[in-house]
Amino acid sequence: MSELLEYFRGRQDEMLELLTEMVKRESFTRDKAMVDRLVDFLERQLNSLGADAVQRFPQDEAGDFLKATWNINSSGQPYLFMVHIDTVHPIGSLSSMPIRREGRRYYGPGALDMKAGLVIVLEAIQALRERDQLPDRPIHLLITTDEEIGSPQSEALIKALAADCALVLVTEPATKEGAIKTWRKGGGKYELIVEGRASHAGIAPQEGINAIIEFAQQALEINRLNDLKYGTSVSVTMVEGGSAGNVIPAHVRAHIDTRVLTLEAMDNLHAALTALYPKMPGATVTCARQHGRPPMERRPGLFEKAAAIGERYGVTIYEAGTGGGSDGNFTAAMGIPTLDGLGAHGDGAHASHEHVIIDSMPRQATLVAAILLEW
Numbered sequence: 001m002s003e004l005l006e007y008f009r010g011r012q013d014e015m016l017e018l019l020t021e022m023v024k025r026e027s028f029t030r031d032k033a034m035v036d037r038l039v040d041f042l043e044r045q046l047n048s049l050g051a052d053a054v055q056r057f058p059q060d061e062a063g064d065f066l067k068a069t070w071n072i073n074s075s076g077q078p079y080l081f082m083v084h085i086d087t088v089h090p091i092g093s094l095s096s097m098p099i100r101r102e103g104r105r106y107y108g109p110g111a112l113d114m115k116a117g118l119v120i121v122l123e124a125i126q127a128l129r130e131r132d133q134l135p136d137r138p139i140h141l142l143i144t145t146d147e148e149i150g151s152p153q154s155e156a157l158i159k160a161l162a163a164d165c166a167l168v169l170v171t172e173p174a175t176k177e178g179a180i181k182t183w184r185k186g187g188g189k190y191e192l193i194v195e196g197r198a199s200h201a202g203i204a205p206q207e208g209i210n211a212i213i214e215f216a217q218q219a220l221e222i223n224r225l226n227d228l229k230y231g232t233s234v235s236v237t238m239v240e241g242g243s244a245g246n247v248i249p250a251h252v253r254a255h256i257d258t259r260v261l262t263l264e265a266m267d268n269l270h271a272a273l274t275a276l277y278p279k280m281p282g283a284t285v286t287c288a289r290q291h292g293r294p295p296m297e298r299r300p301g302l303f304e305k306a307a308a309i310g311e312r313y314g315v316t317i318y319e320a321g322t323g324g325g326s327d328g329n330f331t332a333a334m335g336i337p338t339l340d341g342l343g344a345h346g347d348g349a350h351a352s353h354e355h356v357i358i359d360s361m362p363r364q365a366t367l368v369a370a371i372l373l374e375w
């Protein structure tokens with residue numbers, strides 16, 4: 001066992017204490033006031049951790065964002081930690097999923113995804129700072145509050161900050177088996193609007209253009225774009241249309257969820273969806289992309305380097321991929337080396353049995369600190 005791992009094992013109780021402070025401040029994405037309470041707490045925390053600058057980015061809808069920087073005057077190319085503190089659990093979830101410890105497991109809403117990940121980052125930075133071993137380059141920590149809804153507000157800030165970074169580190173949860181995430185699918189939501197013409201279904205059905213019938217044909221065509229073997233899924237997930245039981249419907253609106261493995265697949269799918277054309281004379285069809293994240297494609301050499309560093313510090317890591325996205329998708333697609341899934345091990349993210357494997361926290365703090373030291 002490395003000295004560093006031994007050190008962080010000795011810090012396990014302090015790490016859990018900080019985790020509890022975060023988990024007990026519930027932070028459902030859609031409740032800005034509650035999220036901001038956690039932001040207030042973290043702003044104080046960051047100032048006491050000796051950051052050279054702590055900046056708050058006020059938001060209208062989402063909770064405020066925070067950026068902390070250490071070694072602000074270093075001339076090296078910066079590293080960027082990305083963490084989100086919002087959770088999918090509505091306020092009040094603590095009563096049905098109270099904070100509790102059972103053996104090696106720590107339960108609580110948002111504990112795994114990804115408040116434990118923030119604890120790991122803060123521990124690693126603090127330890128290296130106390131040893132005067134922070135790498136000679138600016139270290140940024142960006143804390144955002146809208147990741148669970150696709151980061152509509154934070155995307156621009158993430159990209160601007162990552163643009164000149166040498167490395168991005170994301171402490172999203174590892175997989176259930178403890179592997180870091182070397183690829184993630186990308187996803188985009190599309191809205192399909194079909195317009196026909198309304199008419200009385202009894203008096204003049206022939207004068208109407210039935211938007212539902214047009215939509216039905218589009219839905220089948222969209223469904224044919226699925227290519228599951230290559231990781232592409234296209235799902236019509238919601239639909240609304242029609243105005244009354246005796247009226248030929250003039251409007252349909254539908255949502256389409258898309259998932260892809262590669263940027264190429266994303267582009268091809270986008271081309272196919274935006275080229276949809278009406279089958280019925282007089283109908284119109286438009287399909288437009290709403291918000292989404294590009295895929296994080298596996299980048300050869302990244303995992304291998306992280307794994308070699310981990311080994312030297314007594315931490316063995318594995319790799320895996322996932323269909324779910326993270327903010328690492330944005331930075332990876334920009335071509336910035338991005339290590340994702342460096343956070344705690346556990347299970348039940350987004351579910352009522354969400355929990356962290358407690359002894360993975362010192363382990364992952366060791367890995368993160370080792371990467372800072374050796375990258």
Ligand SMILES: [Zn+2]
Pocket residue numbers: 084113114147172173326
């Ligand atoms: Zn997350």
